[in-house]
Amino acid sequence: MNMHTQLDVEQATTTFKDKKRHLWLLGLAVPTIAMSGLAGYQFGPKKTKKFFASFGPLFIHGVIPALDKLIGEDTENPPLDAIADLEADPYYSRIVKLFIPLQYATNIYGTYLASRKDTSLADQALLGTLVGMVNGIAINTAHELSHKSGRLEHYLSHLALALSGYNHFRIEHPYGHHRRVATPEDPASSRIGETFWKFLPRTVIGSFKSAIEIEKNRLERKKLPFFCKENELIHGWAMSAVYHAAMFSKFGVRSVPFQVIQAAYAITLFESVNYIEHYGLKREKK
Numbered sequence: 689m690n691m692h693t694q695l696d697v698e699q700a701t702t703t704f705k706d707k708k709r710h711l712w713l714l715g716l717a718v719p720t721i722a723m724s725g726l727a728g729y730q731f732g733p734k735k736t737k738k739f740f741a742s743f744g745p746l747f748i749h750g751v752i753p754a755l756d757k758l759i760g761e762d763t764e765n766p767p768l769d770a771i772a773d774l775e776a777d778p779y780y781s782r783i784v785k786l787f788i789p790l791q792y793a794t795n796i797y798g799t800y801l802a803s804r805k806d807t808s809l810a811d812q813a814l815l816g817t818l819v820g821m822v823n824g825i826a827i828n829t830a831h832e833l834s835h836k837s838g839r840l841e842h843y844l845s846h847l848a849l850a851l852s853g854y855n856h857f858r859i860e861h862p863y864g865h866h867r868r869v870a871t872p873e874d875p876a877s878s879r880i881g882e883t884f885w886k887f888l889p890r891t892v893i894g895s896f897k898s899a900i901e902i903e904k905n906r907l908e909r910k911k912l913p914f915f916c917k918e919n920e921l922i923h924g925w926a927m928s929a930v931y932h933a934a935m936f937s938k939f940g941v942r943s944v945p946f947q948v949i950q951a952a953y954a955i956t957l958f959e960s961v962n963y964i965e966h967y968g969l970k971r972e973k974k
Contacts, residue, residue, distance in 0.1 A: 704770035712783050719790035721747055722822045726797050729815065741814035744821035748957065787829045788848050794822050795851050795950070796935075802946035803939035812942075816949025823852045823950060824957030834858045846924040850931050852954040855924030856899035864898045878963045887963050888956065 725743030732740055766774060774780065798819035802812045826848040833845035834857070842858065849855045861876070868874035875894025878887045903921045904914050912918055935943055 704766050704773070706766065706774065707764075709779070712780060715783055716787060716790060718747075718825045719787065719794045719822050722794045722818055723790075723797065725818050726794070726801055726815070729811075730801055737811065738814060741811055741818060744814075744818035744953070748821050748824075784829055784832050785844060787826065788844060791822055791826050791829075791848065791851065795819055798950070799935050799939050799943050799946060803943040805942075807942075809945060812946045813949050816946045817953045819946075820852075820950035820953030821957065823954035827852065827854060827857060827954065827958040830854075830858060831861060834862050842920070843923070846920075846927050849924065850928040852951045853928045853932075854951075854955055854958075855928055856896050856921060858924060859902050859921055860895045860899035863902045864895070876962055884960060884963050888959055891959055891962065892955065 721743060725740045728740030728743075729737050798815050801807060802815045807815070830845040830848040833841040833848065836842070845858045846855050849857055865874055865876045868877075870877050872879070875891045875898060878884075878891075899921060900914075903919060907914060907916065907919060910918070915922070932947060935947065
């Protein structure tokens with residue numbers, strides 16, 4: 689073996705070290721910030737309540753874009769031959785999964801505050817956007833888990849989606865969107881010249897129908913009817929129904945506006961990213 693070949697082999701077998709390893713913990717900052725906003729709303733001075741309740745939009749539409757502009761583009765990515773080792777490292781998957789209990793703690797706390805008798809409808813709406821921010825980001829958590837092969841990860845994905853009621857995403861995204869991305873058949877890809885407000889109902893309704901069709905076809909291949917215990921969509925819907933029924937039972941009718949607003953904001957937040965990402969992707973294909 690000559691020196692040049694030996695160097696190539698040594699470089700190929702060098703273990704990749706993730707210099708940003710500990711920075712991945714920042715993925716848990718969103719529910720932590722939301723909890724801080726909720727605590728500020730509950731315990732802060734009366735005149736600061738709306739400020740703390742507005743933490744969601746302020747953070748997601750103000751602080752993050754400003755930091756993104758300030759920090760700039762991250763051009764460092766791991767080499768392809770290191771991806772398998774990184775995916776096998778439990779450190780990263782634990783961070784993703786840890787988001788879910790923090791998400792639920794934030795939602796339960798937010799529901800409690802929104803349902804109190806002295807919480808105005810305007811404050812309920814603001815608290816809904818604060819918690820909805822967490823649930824919108826949680827759809828990305830569900831996205832990562834939905835691409836794993838384990839059954840546990842699939843149901844953790846459903847757990848992350850249950851609060852926004854977007855469980856069909858767990859089925860449609862990996863088995864529908866990834867086959868049809870940036871094509872006219874894909875409801876999750878925006879069309880040239882399509883406004884966001886036209887895209888939003890089309891993607892929500894279209895993705896829902898697509899998930900039903902995908903699961904129906906899967907069950908038919910197993911010679912099973914749609915309404916059966918093997919239907920993963922029904923499992924996800926049941927998880928969402930149980931959670932929201934528990935919140936209604938515990939906190940009453942005053943929690944309903946908050947729950948509607950947080951789910952609507954979460955879905956809108958997530959789909960706005962879909963709109964921007966796939967609009968640009970389709971322009972490139974054209």
